[in-house]
Amino acid sequence: MASLLRNSGKITTTAGLIARPGFQGGRGFGLSSFSLFFSSPRRFQTTESESRVDSHCYDDEISQKFSVLGGKVPYTSGMRFTSELPEEKVPCYRVLDNNGQLIDSRNFAGISKEIAMKMYTDMVKLNTMDTIFYEAQRQGRISFYVTTTGEEAINIASAAALKIDDFIVPQYREPGILLWRGFTPQDFANQCFSNKFDDGKGRQMPVHYGSKKLNYFTVASTIASQLPHAVGAAYSLKMDGKDACVVGYFGDGGSSEGDFHAALNFAAVLEAPVIFLCRNNGWAISTPASDQFRSDGVVVKGQAYGVRSIRVDGNDALAMYSAVRSAREMAITEQKPILIEAVTYRVGHHTTSDDSTRYRPLEEIEWWQMARNPLTLYRKWLESNGWWNDEAEAELRSNSRKELLKAIQVAEKIEKPPVGDMFTDVYDAVPSNLFEQEKLLQQTVTRYPQDYPSDVPVRAVPSS
Amino acid sequence: MWGIVGQRACRHGSSAMSLQVTRPVIHALRSFSTAAKEMTVRDALNSAIDEEMSADPKVFLMGEEVGEYQGAYKITKGLLEKYGPDRVLDTPITEAGFTGIGVGAAYHGLKPIVEFMTFNFSMQAIDHIINSAAKSNYMSAGQISVPIVFRGPNGAAAGVGAQHSQCYAPWFASCPGLKVLAPYSSEDARGLMKAAIRDPDPVVFLENELLYGESFPVSAEVLDSSFCLPIGKAKIEREGKDVTITAFSKMVGYALKAAEILSKEGISAEVINLRSIRPLDRATINNSVRKTNRLVTVEEGFPQHGIGAEICASVVEDSFEYLDAAIERIAGADVPMPYAANLERLAVPQVEDIVRAAKRTCYRSSSLAATA
Numbered sequence: 001m002a003s004l005l006r007n008s009g010k011i012t013t014t015a016g017l018i019a020r021p022g023f024q025g026g027r028g029f030g031l032s033s034f035s036l037f038f039s040s041p042r043r044f045q046t047t048e049s050e051s052r053v054d055s056h057c058y059d060d061e062i063s064q065k066f067s068v069l070g071g072k073v074p075y076t077s078g079m080r081f082t083s084e085l086p087e088e089k090v091p092c093y094r095v096l097d098n099n100g101q102l103i104d105s106r107n108f109a110g111i112s113k114e115i116a117m118k119m120y121t122d123m124v125k126l127n128t129m130d131t132i133f134y135e136a137q138r139q140g141r142i143s144f145y146v147t148t149t150g151e152e153a154i155n156i157a158s159a160a161a162l163k164i165d166d167f168i169v170p171q172y173r174e175p176g177i178l179l180w181r182g183f184t185p186q187d188f189a190n191q192c193f194s195n196k197f198d199d200g201k202g203r204q205m206p207v208h209y210g211s212k213k214l215n216y217f218t219v220a221s222t223i224a225s226q227l228p229h230a231v232g233a234a235y236s237l238k239m240d241g242k243d244a245c246v247v248g249y250f251g252d253g254g255s256s257e258g259d260f261h262a263a264l265n266f267a268a269v270l271e272a273p274v275i276f277l278c279r280n281n282g283w284a285i286s287t288p289a290s291d292q293f294r295s296d297g298v299v300v301k302g303q304a305y306g307v308r309s310i311r312v313d314g315n316d317a318l319a320m321y322s323a324v325r326s327a328r329e330m331a332i333t334e335q336k337p338i339l340i341e342a343v344t345y346r347v348g349h350h351t352t353s354d355d356s357t358r359y360r361p362l363e364e365i366e367w368w369q370m371a372r373n374p375l376t377l378y379r380k381w382l383e384s385n386g387w388w389n390d391e392a393e394a395e396l397r398s399n400s401r402k403e404l405l406k407a408i409q410v411a412e413k414i415e416k417p418p419v420g421d422m423f424t425d426v427y428d429a430v431p432s433n434l435f436e437q438e439k440l441l442q443q444t445v446t447r448y449p450q451d452y453p454s455d456v457p458v459r460a461v462p463s464s
Numbered sequence: 465m466w467g468i469v470g471q472r473a474c475r476h477g478s479s480a481m482s483l484q485v486t487r488p489v490i491h492a493l494r495s496f497s498t499a500a501k502e503m504t505v506r507d508a509l510n511s512a513i514d515e516e517m518s519a520d521p522k523v524f525l526m527g528e529e530v531g532e533y534q535g536a537y538k539i540t541k542g543l544l545e546k547y548g549p550d551r552v553l554d555t556p557i558t559e560a561g562f563t564g565i566g567v568g569a570a571y572h573g574l575k576p577i578v579e580f581m582t583f584n585f586s587m588q589a590i591d592h593i594i595n596s597a598a599k600s601n602y603m604s605a606g607q608i609s610v611p612i613v614f615r616g617p618n619g620a621a622a623g624v625g626a627q628h629s630q631c632y633a634p635w636f637a638s639c640p641g642l643k644v645l646a647p648y649s650s651e652d653a654r655g656l657m658k659a660a661i662r663d664p665d666p667v668v669f670l671e672n673e674l675l676y677g678e679s680f681p682v683s684a685e686v687l688d689s690s691f692c693l694p695i696g697k698a699k700i701e702r703e704g705k706d707v708t709i710t711a712f713s714k715m716v717g718y719a720l721k722a723a724e725i726l727s728k729e730g731i732s733a734e735v736i737n738l739r740s741i742r743p744l745d746r747a748t749i750n751n752s753v754r755k756t757n758r759l760v761t762v763e764e765g766f767p768q769h770g771i772g773a774e775i776c777a778s779v780v781e782d783s784f785e786y787l788d789a790a791i792e793r794i795a796g797a798d799v800p801m802p803y804a805a806n807l808e809r810l811a812v813p814q815v816e817d818i819v820r821a822a823k824r825t826c827y828r829s830s831s832l833a834a835t836a
Contacts, residue, residue, distance in 0.1 A: 167572065201605035210604050217571060218604035222595050228564025229571060229596065236572035239550065262561025269556060270565075425606040426640050428664040431696075431743055 090299045092311045092343055095318040098371070100380025108322055113387060118180075119160050119317055120382055121396055123152040123375050126176045128400040129185065130348070133192060136408055137206075137352045142192045146207045148173050150315070150347030153374035154279055156180055157320035158247070158342075162328060165244035167237070168216045169230040171223070172207055173279060174249045181214040185404050189411035196457075201425070202417040224250050224257035227276065231263050231337075234272035238335060245273040245331040247324075253284025255298045264305040267337035275327050276307070276339045279314060281346035286359040302339035314342030315374040318381070345372070418457045419445065501687065506676040508650035509539050512657035513577065515689045517547055520575065523661060524551040526562050527579030527616075536581050537617065537676055563589035563614070567596045570612040570666075577661065580616035583632045583670065590635075597666040598641030613660045618646070618670035619713060619764045620812050626800035631765025633712070636668040637742040637774070643695055644741040646670045648716040650680040652739055655693030663695060670741075672713045698745035700752070704734035707758040707822045710749060710775055712738040715762045715813065722818035731826055741771060749775060750783045757788040758825040764812055767795035792821040 056074040095108045102108060111119075130147040137145040148155055155176025162168075168177050175188065187199070191209050194202035200210060200218065210218025217233075220226065230248030237244055254260060255278060267274050278298045282289050295301060302309025308330065312323045320342060327338040345368040349356045356365070382388040419441060423434045445452045503511075517523045524547075529536045531544035531554040544552040555562040559580065566576035580586045586593065593614060600608045619631040637644045643665055647653040653671070660667040685691060701716060702723050711719040716737045723733040734752050738745065753759050759779055761772030772793035779791060797811040 169568070199605060199607070200603070203603050203605055208603070210607055212604075212607040218600070218608060220595065220600075220603065222591060225564060225591060225596055226568075228561050228592070229568030232565035232568025232570070232574075232576075233572040234568075235565065236569045236574045239574065258558075258560050259564055262556075262558040262564065265556060266558070266561050266565055270553075421605075425602045425604075427643070428601070428609060433743070 084294070085296055086300070089296050090311045092313050093319050093323060094313040094316050095322060096316050096377055096381055098377070100377050100384060102318075102381070108318060109325070111318065111321060113385075115160050115321075116382065117387060119156050119321070120375075120378055120388065122156045122159075122176065122180050123317070123378065124393075124396050125185075125400045125404075126152050126155060126179055127375060128397065129175075129179075129188060129404050132401065132404045132408065133188075133206075134348070134352065136192075141408065141412060142206050144206045144352055145192065146172055146351045147348035148176060150345050150368060150374070151279055151281060152176060153317040153320050153378065154277075154314045154342045154344060157317040158277060158324045161321045161324035162247060163244065164215060165242065166215065166328065167230075167233050167244070167246040169226045169233065169246060169248040170216065170219055171226065171250050171254060171279075172219050172221070173251065175207065175209060178209055178211060178214060178216050181211075181216065183209065183211060183214065185407035186410065187211075189404075189407040190414070193408075193411040193414070194416065195411055195414035196417045196421075197411075197414055198417065201421045203425075224254035224259040224263075226250070227254070227257075227259050227263035228266065230274050230276070231267045231270065231272050234267065234274035234337075235270055238271070238273055243332060245275060245328055247275045247277055249277050249279065251284060252278065252280040252282065252289050252292055252298060253287065254278075255301065256284075256292055261305075264301065264307050264337065264339065268306040271335050272337055273331040273335050274337045275324070275331055276302075276337060277324070278339070278341045279344060280341050281314075281344045283346050283350070283356070283360070285350045285354060286356070288360075297341055297343070299339065299341040307337045307339045309339035309341065311341045311343060314344030315372045315377065317374060317378040344374075415457055416455050501682055502679040503650040503654075503682045503687075504677055504679050505647070505650050505653045505671070506537070506539055508653035508680075508682070509657055509671065509676075510541055510543075512654045513540065513661070514543060514546070516658055516661040517543065517551065519689070520661075521551075522573065523575045523577065524553065524569075525577050525579065526553045526555055526566050528555055528557060528581055530554060530579050535579070537673060539671075539676070540579070559585050559588035560592065563592040564596065566612055567592050567600075567610060570597070570610045571600070571608050575611045575613075575661065577613045577615060580614065582621075582628055582673070583616050583618040584628050584630055586614065586616070586632065593636070593642070593666070593668070594639055598639050600641075601665070602641055609664050610666045611664045613657075613663075613667045613669055615657075615660075615669035615671060617673040617676075619672055620796070620801060620808075621673040623803060623805060623808065624801075625803040629801035631670075631763065631796070632668075633670055633741050633763070633765060634770050634774075636670075637744075637771065638769075639742075641666065642742060643667045644670065645695065646712040646738065646741055648675070648701075648713055648737050648739070650682050651686045652693065652699075652737070654682070654686055655691055656695070656739060658692045659695050662692065667695075670713065675714055675717075678717075693739070696740045696743040696745060698739050698748040699737045700734060700748070701737045702733070702735040704732040704756065706732045706756055707760060707825050708734050708736060708749070708752040708756045709760045709762060709818065709822065710736045710738060710772075711762040712741060712771065713764070715764055718813065718815050719762055719818055721815045722822065725815065725819050726822055729823075729828075731822060731828070733822055738771075744774065744778070746778045746782065750779060753779050753783050754786045757786055758822075759787070760792045760794060760818065760821045760825060762794045762813060762818055764796050767793060767798055770795050789825040789827065792825055794818055794821050 056076050058072055059075055095102060097103050126148060130149050133145045134147055136142050151173060155174055159177040159180035190197045191200055192206040208219040210216060227248045227250060230246045234246040280298055284292055299309045299311040310323055313319050323340055327340055331338050347365060347369050379388060420438055423438045424430055442458055445458050525540060525543060530540040531552045534541040563578055566578040569576050597610045597612055600610050620629040633644060636642055645656045645660055645667060647656045660669050702720060709719045719735045723735050726733045734756055736749060736752055761775045763771045772795055776791045794813045794817050799811060801811055802808055
């Protein structure tokens with residue numbers, strides 16, 4: 001079985017530096033470690049067994065008056081370095097077993113049938129959209145696409161657990177949240193084809209969706225820059241006293257960016273109601289997680305910044321739903337940040353510009369596609385409740401496919417945005433130099449139409 | 465005695481009042497003339513921020529040392545006490561972090577004023593300034609506006625070395641989506657700061673550390689809380705007919721001194737205080753050059769791709785036939801700023817450099833190339 005968490009699964013023993021004479025550590029070193037030095041001068045040798053009791057005491061004067069750590073810190077005469085890895089990896093919260101059955105119904109708060117069904121149908125729609133749009137890119141109809149394959153549960157279940165007032169600050173692999181909130185296949189297609197009905201006015205590459213109406217910040221290509229934005233937006237929500245939070249999504253690769261660290265640190269200091277949701281899918285283009293960090297994943301970084309955190313099975317829709325619901329509750333009522341590490345696998349390529357079989361084995365991809373497919377797992381649970389069957393599946397898939405194909409066909413034929421749209425929104429009001437440039441461009445295109453594409457509508461400029 | 469009166473006035477919290485009593489010399493003068501009050505650039509900035517924070521609860525301050533420390537250069541003095549820690553945030557040391565947070569807050573509808581201790585440190589945050597702030601309104605097709613102000617000292621100070629002395633005007637002014645302002649006098653500082661805070665677009669506000677302590681006369685109109693200067697309009701500080709000298713920030717003072725020296729030699733220089741680097745007031749500059757037919761651009765920053773380069777291009781494009789002489793660019797030396805005082809003096813423009821350049825355009829002295 002391919003190991004996703006590629007950091008060594010072995011339990012590392014605590015390694016201690018032998019105290020050298022002259023070292024004035026703490027209150028002086030214990031006698032036994034001193035004698036160890038003389039008996040074996042090797043460095044990095046394991047210390048005596050963990051069962052030796054070091055006396056922990058509190059220096060009340062320092063703790064109460066002068067502690068820079070904000071509280072009582074126990075002092076110890078034993079010199080012990082905290083291991084770089086915990087003895088046991090942080091456990092991963094899971095609700096459904098491999099057969100789609102509830103493992104422990106006591107730890108699952110429940111879900112209404114309506115939401116449960118919408119979750120599945122949206123997951124299928126998202127999966128279908130990815131297939132069709134990917135094919136469209138391969139056919140040369142759109143220039144670029146990013147699939148979410150394998151991460152449908154993270155997308156849809158997290159969206160289902162949130163409310164429309166919660167602000168979404170995405171990376172670029174979270175279109176499912178827009179889908180949940182009401183973005184139509186036509187909306188998605190219009191943006192990918194950058195036609196005149198694109199809400200983004202044809203300004204950005206495909207998949208850079210955004211919707212002010214649906215409280216989903218426009219996707220930017222920069223990695224992890226959205227995390228401090230999420231904290232700022234959460235601060236604004238906090239000042240407004242709203243019953244809402246912000247959710248910032250990012251990947252395992254994004255957790256290496258400086259912005260990630262600043263955002264978590266700051267969110268804790270500001271006590272901002274923000275959920276940091278990491279899609280740890282094991283790969284950042286061709287960089288595996290083992291080359292990205294050496295910690296036990298991303299979840300342990302939460303504690304380093306004073307942020308409450310949890311590791312969740314990202315392919316388990318019910319676990320995601322449950323965890324995000326609780327996180328939202330905590331973030332809003334306690335006004336603090338929460339970190340969720342959703343462990344999953346990026347089944348598709350990084351983007352259409354990537355061929356991931358060049359750097360990872362096909363068997364690994366296929367294993368995740370088969371054995372821990374979020375749609376298959378969740379579907380088993382739905383069927384065990386009697387809420388789903390093969391006919392419904394076939395109908396849903398067929399309808400979704402038809403709807404998406406139609407959306408592409410329609411979007412392809414719609415006109416591109418007018419030339420005038422190139423010059424608006426640079427500033428709040430169009431400055432005079434851009435007004436003049438637009439006029440000049442309109443005149444040039446009108447005069448030399450043979451030099452310009454025919455599908456760029458030129459709007460007549462009113463004389464100033 | 466004046467000092468005690470000054471402190472008492474400050475505790476009342478009225479910044480306008482504190483101005484009146486902390487300048488005992490002017491207080492004495494008031495009874496003898498209708499001379500304008502004087503105000504330091506520091507007080508001008510402080511009062512402008514204070515008034516805008518008072519008028520709009522969405523405006524808030526962020527930066528290192530802006531709160532408890534009263535501001536690294538005391539620009540934000542008294543504001544933490546007045547508005548509380550919710551609106552005056554002392555940030556951890558992460559320019560990238562707090563700039564990103566400010567941008568996110570602006571996305572959501574607040575109006576942050578983000579302070580960089582100097583703009584040299586804004587380099588750690590430049591991705592957020594350019595890619596998250598400047599371009600967002602455009603990339604989101606108007607759905608996300610970013611009403612944020614980035615402010616702080618820019619350019620050379622005194623004896624602070626290479627990493628604390630660069631002028632970033634050209635870097636920010638080249639990016640569409642940003643507005644870039646550079647005040648000189650206290651009137652500029654008040655009017656442009658208020659305009660920047662009220663503006664719905666992201667504004668980079670380039671101050672100058674050495675100007676903070678300088679006093680300028682301010683009229684009653686400037687002191688009024690509704691005072692505002694338009695963005696994109698330069699000011700003709702001194703009218704003239706023989707040569708146009710453009711400058712911004714501290715160099716405006718140098719240009720004015722140069723103009724004084726030149727007038728004694730029969731050359732009447734027109735000094736333009738740019739005030740706004742982006743948008744650049746090309747109309748005022750070109751109209752002036754069409755009148756004088758000669759141009760000297762002055763800036764403290766590095767010469768290549770500097771503000772002077774853009775002004776030269778604009779004038780050559782729009783007023784070529786009006787030029788009677790080649791344009792002269794005065795800029796800092798093309799080296800990272802050295803520390804030693806003698807070297808530092810040689811690395812930044814001085815008044816004499818401006819005088820000589822103006823004379824060269826008037827053919828009153830030979831060009832540097834001819835003597836090389």
